[in-house]
Amino acid sequence: MKVTRIEAHHVTLPLVAPYKLSRRYGTVTHAQAVITRVMTDDGLVGIGEANPMPPFTEETWGGVFAALEHHLGPLLLGSDPRDILGVNQRFDAALAGNLLAKGSLDVALWDLLGKSLGAPVHRLLGGALRDRIPLLWPLGSGTPAEDAERIQEKMGEGYRTFMIKMGAQPIEKEVARCEAISGTFGEEIRYNVDANQGWDLAQAIAFMDGTAGIPIDFVEQPLPRSASWAMAPLRARATHPISADEGAQTLQDAAKLASSHAVDIFSLKISKNGGITRARQVATVANAFGIRCLMNSMIECGVSQAAALHLGAATPNLLDSGQCFMSTRRLSEDVTNFGDLITAAVARVPDTPGLGIDLVEESLRHHTSESLVVS
Ligand SMILES: [Mg+2]
Incomplete structure (x- = not known):
């Protein structure tokens, strides 16, 4: 061929x-x-x-x-x-x-x-360890009232994991958002926060101290990628697990973060990591260090989403929470039929040959x- x-x-x-x-x-x-x-x-x-x-x-x-x-x-x-x-x-x-x-x-x-x-791609990766994966829903930067309204609406669609975007407001306001979410929804939902490189070390520590005792799954990319040197000192005194997204692109990024004990979680993204082959290598490095993986997404179409779904299904150290297979739901229209795999905030891992979706x-x-x- x-x-x-x-x-x-x-x-x-x-x-x-x-x-x-x-x-x-x-x-x-x-x-x-x-x-x-x-x-x-x-x-x-x-x-x-x-x-x-x-x-x-x-x-x-x-x-x-x-x-x-x-x-x-x-x-x-x-x-x-x-x-x-x-x-x-x-x-x-x-x-x-x-x-x-x-x-x-x-x-x-x-x-x-x-x-x-x-054969479906997951079988080529060794076989699916799960045939259904729950989704998370991300919330943009907003007020506690906006957060509550959005979470309530999405709970009605079946979502139970949320990613709260931060890094655009003063730390005390971000802490107040977490207090409000946990106060309102308690154990009905779980959530993580993603600062998207929005803080410096002092701000990240202030957020950790301000939210100590609030059950947050993890804090993603609190610091800029260029400040990866500060991730390990931050983790040493962090009150929540830490995830790397922007900072974990290459296999070498992953090796440095893992071997310096700087993170608990890697956010994998098929495109960011350079395809299925390389994303899987990052997941394997993570597994060796006891690091879990979130199948995360850019704002992407269904091809990247389907690739992530197959890899996520075949990843032993997948984080036990909702994963980012909601990307096409944020688009006015996708260029694939990936959306057919989602029902009530759960993605079904396809069993048809290849990625199992079409343009x-x-x-x-x-x-x-x-x-x-x-x-
Ligand atoms: Mg992120």
């Missing part, structure tokens, strides 16, 4: 509602993605996705296009797509970094491998602003 053609489509999708994140990211109104298709000489097609979101990601959609057009696409053409590790090695030999671009092809190769063998051609056409072909 040989790769004969690679396509990339840049799509922009409006969110159902604006999403207010930390000071660093501001308010997000649209998601952007690069959807890839890898075609072979025997007629099989694999699909992939990259989720550039500057300044969260170093890569932009234009950068992903350039990497695909000039470096990775020409390398992949003519290769056997089932040679996934070999292809990734050749990518790394030709181009440093660019994990989003590499990941968009890696996911398509896993989809192709599954389709060629008639919706009409939606892809409608939302595509630019396309690229390597053949």
Whole structure:
């Protein structure tokens, strides 16, 4: 089997509602993605996705296009797509970094491998340890009244895990939000908070001290990625477990954080980590250090979500809580049928070949602003 053609489509999708994140990211109104298709000489097609979101990601959609057009696409053409590790090695030999671009092809190769063998991706990863995974719902920065209204509404849809976005308000206001949520909902729900690099060490410590005794599952990325040196000192006196997201992109990031005992949890994201192959390597490093994994998401379409669902199903050290398979529910429209796998805030792990989802051609056409072909 040989790769004969690679396509990339840049799509922009409006969110159902604006999403207010930390000071660093501001308010997000649209998601952007690069959807890839890898075609072979025997007629099989694999699909992939990259989720550039500057300044969260170093890569932009234009950068992903350039990497695909000039470096990775020409390398992949003519290769056997089932040679996934070999292809990734050749990518790394030709181009440093660019994990989003590499990941968009890696996911398509896993989809192709599954389709060629008639097996779901989770089986290729060793088999699903769970066939259903509950979802969490993320709340943007807001007031205690807004938080309560949103949580109540989403509890009605079946959600029991929430991620509260912080880092845009003074620490005392963020502490007050936690007091209000725990005071109102008690053990009916569980939640974590995500500061998205929004605090410095003193602020992170102030938050930890202010919320000591409040049951928060974990605090994600309290410090900037550039301050990863301060994660271990913070954890040494933290009152809640700590998760790394922006700071845990590469395998080397994961090794440094794990070996310096700086975190309890890694947030895995298929695109950020560079595809299924690399995200799985990060999960394995985590497992060796007793670190648990959250299957997290960018604001992404159903291809990245499906890839995360297969990996999450086959990850032994998956965090015991809701996971981020809600991303397509925040989009006005997805370009895939991933949403069919979700019922009442639970995702069903598909058993059909490959990723087990398809692109919706009409939606892809409608939302595509630019396309690229390597053949
Ligand atoms: Mg995060």
